[in-house]
Amino acid sequence: xxxxxxxxxxxxxxxxxxxxxxxxxxxxxxxxxxxxxxxxxxxxxxxxxxxxxxxxxxxxxxxxxxxxxxxxxxxxxxxxxxxxxxxxxxxxxxxxxxxxxxxxxxxxxxxxxxxxxxxxxxxxxxxxxxxxxxxxxxxxxxxxxxxxxxxxxxxxxxxxxxxxxxxxxxxxxxxxxxxxxxxxxxxxxxxxxxxxxxxxxxxxxxxxxxxxxxxxxxxxxxxxxxxxxxxxxxxxxxxxxxxxxxxxxxxxxxxxxxxxxxxxxxxxxxxxxxxxxxxxxxxxxxxxxxxxxxxxxxxxxxxxxxxxxxxxxxx
Amino acid sequence: xxxxxxxxxxxxxxxxxxxxxxxxxxxxxxxxxxxxxxxxxxxxxxxxxxxxxxxxxxxxxxxxxxxxxxxxxxxxxxxxxxxxxxxxxxxxxxxxxxxxxxxxxxxxxxxxxxxxxxxxxxxxxxxxxxxxxxxxxxxxxxxxxxxxxxxxxxxxxxxxxxxxxxxxxxxxxxxxxxxxxxxxxxxxxxxxxxxxxxxxxxxxxxxxxxxxxxxxxxxxxxxxxxxxxxxxxxxxxxxxxxxxxxxxxxxxxxxxxxxxxxxxxxxxxxxxxxxxxxxxxxxxxxxxxxxxxxxxxxxxxxxxxxx
Numbered sequence: 311x312x313x314x315x316x317x318x319x320x321x322x323x324x325x326x327x328x329x330x331x332x333x334x335x336x337x338x339x340x341x342x343x344x345x346x347x348x349x350x351x352x353x354x355x356x357x358x359x360x361x362x363x364x365x366x367x368x369x370x371x372x373x374x375x376x377x378x379x380x381x382x383x384x385x386x387x388x389x390x391x392x393x394x395x396x397x398x399x400x401x402x403x404x405x406x407x408x409x410x411x412x413x414x415x416x417x418x419x420x421x422x423x424x425x426x427x428x429x430x431x432x433x434x435x436x437x438x439x440x441x442x443x444x445x446x447x448x449x450x451x452x453x454x455x456x457x458x459x460x461x462x463x464x465x466x467x468x469x470x471x472x473x474x475x476x477x478x479x480x481x482x483x484x485x486x487x488x489x490x491x492x493x494x495x496x497x498x499x500x501x502x503x504x505x506x507x508x509x510x511x512x513x514x515x516x517x518x519x520x521x522x523x524x525x526x527x528x529x530x531x532x533x534x535x536x537x538x539x540x541x542x543x544x545x546x547x548x549x550x551x552x553x554x555x556x557x558x559x560x561x562x563x564x565x566x567x568x569x570x571x572x573x574x575x576x577x578x579x580x581x582x583x584x585x586x587x588x589x590x591x592x593x594x595x596x597x598x599x600x601x602x603x604x605x606x607x608x609x610x611x612x613x614x615x616x617x618x619x620x621x622x623x624x625x
Numbered sequence: 626x627x628x629x630x631x632x633x634x635x636x637x638x639x640x641x642x643x644x645x646x647x648x649x650x651x652x653x654x655x656x657x658x659x660x661x662x663x664x665x666x667x668x669x670x671x672x673x674x675x676x677x678x679x680x681x682x683x684x685x686x687x688x689x690x691x692x693x694x695x696x697x698x699x700x701x702x703x704x705x706x707x708x709x710x711x712x713x714x715x716x717x718x719x720x721x722x723x724x725x726x727x728x729x730x731x732x733x734x735x736x737x738x739x740x741x742x743x744x745x746x747x748x749x750x751x752x753x754x755x756x757x758x759x760x761x762x763x764x765x766x767x768x769x770x771x772x773x774x775x776x777x778x779x780x781x782x783x784x785x786x787x788x789x790x791x792x793x794x795x796x797x798x799x800x801x802x803x804x805x806x807x808x809x810x811x812x813x814x815x816x817x818x819x820x821x822x823x824x825x826x827x828x829x830x831x832x833x834x835x836x837x838x839x840x841x842x843x844x845x846x847x848x849x850x851x852x853x854x855x856x857x858x859x860x861x862x863x864x865x866x867x868x869x870x871x872x873x874x875x876x877x878x879x880x881x882x883x884x885x886x887x888x889x890x891x892x893x894x895x896x897x898x899x900x901x902x903x904x905x906x907x908x909x910x911x912x913x914x915x916x917x918x919x920x921x922x923x924x925x926x927x928x929x930x931x932x
Contacts, residue, residue: 363720369720369723416919419920420919422719423719423862424858424924426723427858428858431912431915432912432916434851435913438908438909439905442905442908444901445901552851553847556723559723559724559727563720563724593735593738593739595734596736598728598731599728599729599732600728601728602724602725602727603729606717606721606725606728607725
């Protein structure tokens with residue numbers, strides 16, 4: 311029952327997203343096109359975090375780092391006149407994957423509070439690295455002179471084309487997540503969340519599985535970063551700031567953890583809240599902060615949790 | 626080559642940063658250790674402490690009064706926060722704790738922006754603490770000496786409290802095995818409120834002392850919080866001794882890295898490569914140290930948990 315309602319909501323969101331460009335054109339408000347693009351990119355980021363946090367039970371507080379790494383890979387390539395998207399995008403995914411291997415191998419040695427703190431610290435290290443990279447803009451950031459170039463295949467320098475590329479990317483990432491979560495691999499990851507000791511005892515090397523999941527999530531976030539660089543035409547260290555990682559966690563939670571499409575809904579609600587509250591007052595976080603506290607204390611299970619039979623597991 | 630006087634001066638600065646970090650880490654490591662609680666809002670208490678002290682100093686002209694007001698105010702704030710928001714969270718998972726305390730950070734940062742504006746406050750050095758002491762021809766600022774003195778004194782007091790008193794015994798017992806302490810009929814929550822209050826006051830002290838040296842700005846809390854987390858991870862959660870050793874290591878490494886890494890790199894790299902690489906590596910140094918420690922000792926240098 312719950313799953314059906316979820317599917318319907320997600321389908322509605324996708325249909326809505328497909329028509330945003332028409333709406334934006336009809337009402338002459340390109341702002342909505344921009345907002346919806348950002349929404350979809352953040353959704354991919356939140357989806358990837360949900361793979362390890364929702365299904366794996368691994369609370370990574372540094373996930374924005376991989377988005378930043380992906381974005382910087384594209385930016386640095388462009389800076390050295392390597393503009394082909396066929397090289398930039400796979401490279402962005404590869405580089406963020408490599409960082410995820412190293413960071414994951416370090417942080418997965420620990421659990422609980424340690425894991426949260428270490429992922430946070432490593433991501434903040436990347437932020438400071440970005441700030442100190444004077445060659446690539448340092449604190450001021452790095453403008454992307456030219457968007458990724460895909461020969462004659464597709465031209466994403468056109469805003470509308472970029473929109474549908476991102477739209478398609480989100481759909482593919484969602485499909486991929488669905489396949490992954492329901493695969494044998496996904497089952498092992500979820501098993502390790504419920505009871506790691508038992509999974510080990512029946513012969514699964516959980517560390518290897520979790521590291522693989524961590525790397526997959528990092529690569530997907532890196533892909534979101536490559537899209538983000540093209541969306542903003544600008545890359546700066548702030549993309550990796552730890553509050554961005556916090557935003558991703560909030561999105562996953564708002565949508566209900568460990569539900570497949572929850573992050574998309576969460577990202578939508580997050581952005582709408584941000585728009586709404588910042589319309590009321592410049593000091594919108596004065597409302598948003600306590601809202602988070604109250605949401606944690608009183609409404610558990612996230613938004614989709616209300617519609618889902620599955621109780622959110624704690625921890 | 627490395628200049629001996631400069632090295633001494635920077636060691637001195639590193640010691641001072643280390644003690645500042647210790648003031649924050651001491652309270653926080655116990656919160657993590659005893660209640661297995663992920664509290665990100667500790668940096669906000671530090672920031673609030675700095676702002677309250679700065680404001681009172683500007684009103685009255687007395688820095689001492691500023692510190693003296695800031696401590697009890699933030700202690701009270703800490704106890705109120707503990708009783709209202711944090712206590713219901715102990716039984717929850719880490720994720721809920723992260724989210725709620727993250728929300729608190731957003732609130733406090735915005736609150737400070739609303740009340741004091743986005744620009745930060747300059748706190749003048751108190752007149753009687755201006756000037757230097759000259760030691761071996763090296764000028765050491767009086768104020769920094771006082772910070773070091775206060776830091777060492779507080780560290781000693783905490784050490785005595787934790788190792789020599791009954792309360793300290795309960796704190797240590799709580800950090801190593803909370804359920805066992807409760808089973809023996811101790812109200813661990815009351816011990817914990819006390820620990821949280823002391824931790825908040827120490828954070829306020831650190832903030833107030835940092836005011837005249839570092840800038841009093843929004844976000845000062847998070848910046849130092851992450852360094853403090855590194856300290857706690859290195860030292861081992863729940864261990865005061867670990868917090869002290871970790872804080873000294875991080876404080877001195879960070880300052881020395883920023884001052885001498887380019888000289889060091891120039892020994893084996895061309896000058897311009899060294900000048901590009903040094904600031905980047907210096908900003909990553911403490912995290913690399915953390916990764917190194919974790920590789921050999923995943924529970925930190927002085928793990929407190931036993932069961």
